[in-house]
Amino acid sequence: TQLLEQSPQFLSIQEGENLTVYCNSSSVFSSLQWYRQEPGEGPVLLVTVVTGGEVKKLKRLTFQFGDARKDSSLHITAAQPGDTGLYLCAGADNTGKLIFGQGTTLQVKP
Amino acid sequence: NAGVMQNPRHLVRRRGQEARLRCSPMKGHSHVYWYRQLPEEGLKFMVYLQKENIIDESGMPKERFSAEFPKEGPSILRIQQVVRGDSAAYFCASSFNLETEAFFGQGTRLTVV
Numbered sequence: 471t472q473l474l475e476q477s478p479q480f481l482s483i484q485e486g487e488n489l490t491v492y493c494n495s496s497s498v499f500s501s502l503q504w505y506r507q508e509p510g511e512g513p514v515l516l517v518t519v520v521t522g523g524e525v526k527k528l529k530r531l532t533f534q535f536g537d538a539r540k541d542s543s544l545h546i547t548a549a550q551p552g553d554t555g556l557y558l559c560a561g562a563d564n565t566g567k568l569i570f571g572q573g574t575t576l577q578v579k580p
Numbered sequence: 581n582a583g584v585m586q587n588p589r590h591l592v593r594r595r596g597q598e599a600r601l602r603c604s605p606m607k608g609h610s611h612v613y614w615y616r617q618l619p620e621e622g623l624k625f626m627v628y629l630q631k632e633n634i635i636d637e638s639g640m641p642k643e644r645f646s647a648e649f650p651k652e653g654p655s656i657l658r659i660q661q662v663v664r665g666d667s668a669a670y671f672c673a674s675s676f677n678l679e680t681e682a683f684f685g686q687g688t689r690l691t692v693v
Contacts, residue, residue, distance in 0.1 A: 503681060510689075514684070518681050566611060566613070567625050567628055570622045570623040
């Protein structure tokens with residue numbers, strides 16, 4: 471059974487601080503995706519990483535895929551209150567099925 | 581993700597009734613996935629369908645739950661004889677093929693009273 475461990479589960483920081491969310495597995499995934507979910511809404515895709523060692527940047531967000539394609543991280547620089555939300559990592563198997571981590575609830579206080 | 585349409589957004593059913601959740605994938609997408617999100621938990625895979633075929637239903641409860649994706653019309657997730665434990669948010673996602681990302685709908689929030 472493929473599992474994704476996401477940490478931390480909860481994070482409360484002040485505006486302007488940096489943070490990193492981790493997503494770890496003992497399984498190899500064909501790709502790994504990061505989503506953000508607002509209350510009452512569906513997950514919105516932020517990025518997909520496919521190649522081991524890949525780094526992608528989305529404004530203040532930096533996503534990294536581990537060399538072995540088993541783990542990933544999301545780093546946010548100078549967090550803003552608008553970054554508040556639930557962040558989900560999900561690994562895709564070869565059928566496109568997604569295995570989700572438990573999510574990280576981020577609160578950025580002004 | 582606005583392209584994946586789910587309805588209804590909210591559904592209230594009494595114990596023992598049937599719930600039908602509909603999902604229209606994005607235009608051109610033939611792969612549909614259903615996920616369930618229980619309160620305070622992550623999303624769990626339920627079923628993967630292509631047009632007229634169930635490809636993987638390994639996440640579906642063995643009883644009362646069924647899914648279809650007919651040649652014409654939306655994909656349907658059907659829950660018979662609902663119980664309180666079925667209360668959850670049900671999300672549908674669609675993709676163009678196995679190599680492309682899946683996009684999610686806004687979900688149907690089922691409440692069983």
